Amino acid sequence: MGQGRKGSSDKKESRKRRDDSPSLEDSNKCRVCRFPLLVALFQLLLGVAVTAVAFLMLAISPSLLARETPHWAGIILFLVSILGFILYCVTYQPDERTSMQFIVKLLYFIMCTTGLVLSVLVVAFAGHHHSQTSSFICEKVGDDCVCSLDQNDPIARTFTYEGVSDCEAITGTLSFYFLLQILLNLFQALVCAVGAFIMWKHRYQVFFSGLQIGSPSPQQWQKV
Template sequence: MGQKHPSDEDEGRNKARDGPRGSVCRFPLLVALLQLLLGVAVAAVAFLMMAVTPSLHAREAPHWAGISLCVVSILGLVLYCVTYRPDERSSAQFICTLLFFTLCTVGLVVSVLVMAFAGYHYSQSSMFTCERVGAGCTCSLDQSDPIGRTFTYEDVGDCEEITGTLTMYFLLQVVLNVIQALVCAVGAFLVWKDRYQFFFAGLQTGPPSPGQWQKV
């Protein structure tokens, strides 16, 4: 009488560790909301770029990067709503956690690719010299070079939109995707940390009682 069973000690310790997470802190909601906002922003800027000229390729107007991040954020919100179980004892929690970690990693890679493409096109378009040709604009890096590569943009109202507005959008894509990559990295790290932050070293400071194992 009056003695606690070892399993009761373990259960109480788990409740103390996981209790606050059971209500509000099951998952960093801020990460999912930031991913949703950034995904919408990246997709919106990409569609604005397409409104300047429909001649842009998919790598130049990366709406797909924003849409994919919105999917990741929705999965994060679903994971937030799933009942938390220590060590992923719930199959729904395990599947959502695994998918979220995987998609965050993919989102990080996608954001880096978008940064590379947008940065390259920004440096290129900032040095363009454009002239009006019919309903579009023909741009080149060096007009004095007769065999230099030219870029044709159809359905452009003014060539200044290529050297000014479109260049600004490329720079904005770089900034947004830098933040997007950081948020995806933080999301993946938090999922990893939640799973592997508790390690039991097995060091004893007194009698070999199950309640006196130290966490390090």
């Protein structure tokens, strides 16, 4: 009689464990969507794009300033994406019991915030320079291109771009690159904001992902 009760109890516990554990199909579902893998992928692509466009801008004229060719913003975002991949590979432990997990999470949050600030700065600089280059009146002087906003004003500030074969590259191509930098860095700022927000919410609020299976107990949720 006692063995029958014990066997029945074992069957109930076994059934409960099966109900509590997520199925293999659910555990593998949308693995790419798991944080921060998808965010890190977007950061990697945007960082490479921003850096590539910046070097294309620098190829127009070597006299362009660092704020006009924001390759530094793309490099920072590339580093953030690498940190995101490391965070994805770190084994999750409840309540951040490992120092590695805590350090990587903190660095990722700080780097995402830094990337957000830098992207906003690039948008401001690129917006100003795009408005400026769109209004330039340029003329070729030797191997350089001398531009000004008003040629009739004798004290108007002039901008000299060295090594430019055609002034159309300044008023046309360079202006287009500034517009492209505005769009790319807007997306970059948005992705960094999403990454920083999710990290903050995961650290200071209840943040779960996945499907609840079986019992409505909070222990059935799969935490990020």
